[in-house]
Amino acid sequence: MAQNNDRINQALQALREKAAGQWREFTGSTIPRIHIGMATCGLAAGAQETRDAFEAQLKKDNIQAVIHPIGCHGHCYAEPLVIIDHPASGLPPIMYQKVNEGKAVMLVKNFLKGNDPLLEHMYGAMEESDTIPAVMLFPRFNMEKRVIMDKCGRINPADINEYLALGGYAALGAALSLAPEAIVETVTASGLRGRGGAGFPTGRKWQFAAQQNAAEKVVVCNADEGDPGAYMDRTILESNPHQVIEGMIICARAIGAGRGVMYVRAEYPLAVKLVTRALEQARELNLLGQNILGSDFSFDIEVFQGSGAFVCGEETALIRSVEGYRGMPRHRPPFPVEHGLNGRPTVINNVKTLATIAPIIENGAEWFRSIGTEKSPGTAIFSIVGHVLYPGLVEIPMGETLRSLIFDICGGIPDKREFKAVQIGGPSGGCLPASFLDTPIDFDSLTAAGAMMGSGGMVVMNDETCMVNVARYFLDFTQKESCGKCTFCRIGTRHLLEILDRITKGQGKPEDLARLEWLAAAVKQGSLCGLGKTAPNPVITSLKYFRQEYEAHINDGVCPALMCRDLIAYYIDLDKCARGCDACVGCCPTEAIFTTANRKKGIDQEKCIKCGECRHVCIPLYNAVGKASPPGTVPMIEKPKVPVKDND
């Protein structure tokens, strides 16, 4: 055994030294380095165009510089994000935000060719310095605690050597020298709970699987992130796939599995590509495959592309789809740890759970327990979107309050609007009102409040968001995504949706609220799987916390948030309308806006589709377009019989 351990350590040491050498050469040179965030969110914001612009301008100006594609930092609001490390300038690496093609050209010309770092476009310095404020001074940076995302945005996800150079796969080396039971023990002692939703203790799951007496066992990484508004699993796979792979190998070692499946949504082509490449590289270095690093342990991972069914995030449905069937959940028990993929004991863990394993093995259970709360140790990653100033991914220690996450870290609600609610846990979660802002974020507190941790999607909503409408949206989603197997989920969610649909159209009946409550409770209790059991949560919580809003829709035909389109109308406030401006007329897609005799504007309610475009263009200048509910209350403006000529 001892000799074997030496061999493993030597093999790993050789890999790490080579990687470290490459990294030293890269970071030690005086050639400027341009790091560009090229994960999906960066690319969507135009990172590829930015990269092309850098390359073209460098060539034109004949400047030597290295372009280093990196993953995502989580600062989606600032994409495309570029860090320029220009050692010869004497300045620390500087982060620039929203670097479009024009800025890229300017940065090459002024900073790399000239010596002006264009500080007016920067976000901050990546290190402390006397001359430039560091990004770490901002709450968006210094309130985070990065365990899972530590290396995201620092390395090129397509190069295994960069992960190795920053300490990657050290945990695997340590784990291979440990007895499998000792690995399970460490994970159990760390108190890690599954990051996929329900928060089941990971150590216990592994222990069950390890105890199974079976010739073949399987590890599945669940990256079937289907919650609309959540994308951290994708970001991790696109920014640092090896940390997840390392976690899977350690898990396989602990439970005695020989086969691994990475279940990634086919809608994430970049993640699929990068994970596939990462697996190839790991195989080349014998971190995967036969006799890993010279040990007696063999394990390999294949990629399976999920074909787009939200329900496949549920363990038993996921298994069915890998087996080649319709992804319909089955009754548990038996649990997958006993009877999983093709009947073999199977551990299914979420991406974030697996990405947490290597840091735990490396730093120990005690270290992990020192982060977060007693019952929910560690960190949580949220993709926080909607009406916040700085949307993106945030990794924080468990136990932070919602208030500090939304207001301190993410900058609060933009456009001078008020906070109204936050939806946590996606379609399975709940909507919490302002009175819950001081709730600590951990598994048990959120469940007690009626929401749930879920996969970590968080949508912040301002006072212009109608909660009935949001509940309707989520039910529409779960109803479409129901697998159709069991009665409550298949038919019950459809009736819930129909009632909500009626209410948002102003056709609600007084008995609807009681019916919603009754049906929601029945679907929650009667459904077969987790999707059905949690589907009514948005209805239940919004009815509990925003009941008066439902009542206004039903009793008065009013949408207090002015969002439900059947219950509102747009009008033009003639006192504010400027005579010379035609912006609203120009932008209206249905030509519903007409000019009155005194050149002020009016809206033809018959033609208006309530898209809100006129209000959008008018706000910055005159704010003359208003909304009112019910629609009948808008001031009527007579349309002139003969169209008014422009020059009168």
Place this chain on the structure above:
Amino acid sequence: MLTHATVEESQKLEAVRSRLMEGQRSRGSLIPILQTIQKEMGYLPAEALDLVAGLLNISAGEVYGVASFYNQFRFNPPGKHQIKVCLGTACHVRGGDIILENFERKLDIKEGHTTEDREFSLERVACVGCCALAPVVLMNEKTHGYMSPSKVEGLFTQLEIAKKKSESNKTDGSE
């Protein structure tokens, strides 16, 4: 309900078949096989279901039963320009449904359909993961963020201009 392959498509399918004959042919490879075919053909014509059924020695109905469960698989050919409107949560609270409506009105088709001339197909998708740019539209895999009804018009104008440009380039070249 199912579309039949054209002559050209049948030839393409034949090429895929010979490739698939060499790969894995167990029940577990059903979904990867369907993905390969759709990637090649853009959709799953009736002939493709028969082909897969033959490969795996199961009934074609069984193949359809599985394929029709998943959002990814389509049974009618996509348009030349594929428009996907994101209706994730962030896009919804920022008015994604209005954007979808504008496309529907502009193209005179409902979501999930293709225009008669097969130029455009329109789909709604649940979250493409660019929530910070909401509302988002994908046109031919290019992401357009911060959409608004007038930007919908703008996208079509852009396409018109690009089309005219390439046409005039063509005539310039031939002269």
Place this chain on the structure above:
Amino acid sequence: MIKLYIDNWEIHATEGISVLQAALDSEIYIPNLCWVREMTDPPASCRLCFVEIAGRPAPVTACTTIVENDMEVHTDTEAVRELQRTSLKLLLSAHHVDCGHCPANKKCELQNLARFLKVKLKPAEFPTYQPTGLIDTSHPHLDYNRDRCVLCGRCVNACRDKNGRPLFTFAGRGSETIVTPLFPPAGQALDKDASLVCVDLCPTGALTRKG
């Protein structure tokens, strides 16, 4: 043998069978629809066979609960009946209730369930089902009427268990799910008798013999 109590009756059952089977064998009726005797892997999809078991916090489905020694089962509690009634009402709301024109009239299991649970065939809580008119006549021996199908899956599951090869499958998803007959791969014969067994299993008249 296992000894358990169902509604305070002492019952003896073979080890490994479900509470549902133990109850039915002892002539204690628990409403059920998707379950078929000797089924190895019950789908538990109709959500009708709820029972309460002493010591468990909420009602469970009897088809997926294996009998245990001294287990105390209650089939007639308010919580159980409420869930069963709701489930049946939901099923009826997605079913074209047109008994006068239905070949299954008077032998329909939905009618029996409704009588047992005292549920009206057109529950007032839900809007009336709008028929789609979809009838699949592609099979040489039987027809499938979508509007009568409640997706219990007996034809899909039981035929697969009995014949070793499925004769029907589900297609589509969610509330759009339908049942489709399967035809064997080219060169293999379609088993008429087995297909007709599935027709006999159908509880509602969604599958009917041709002619």
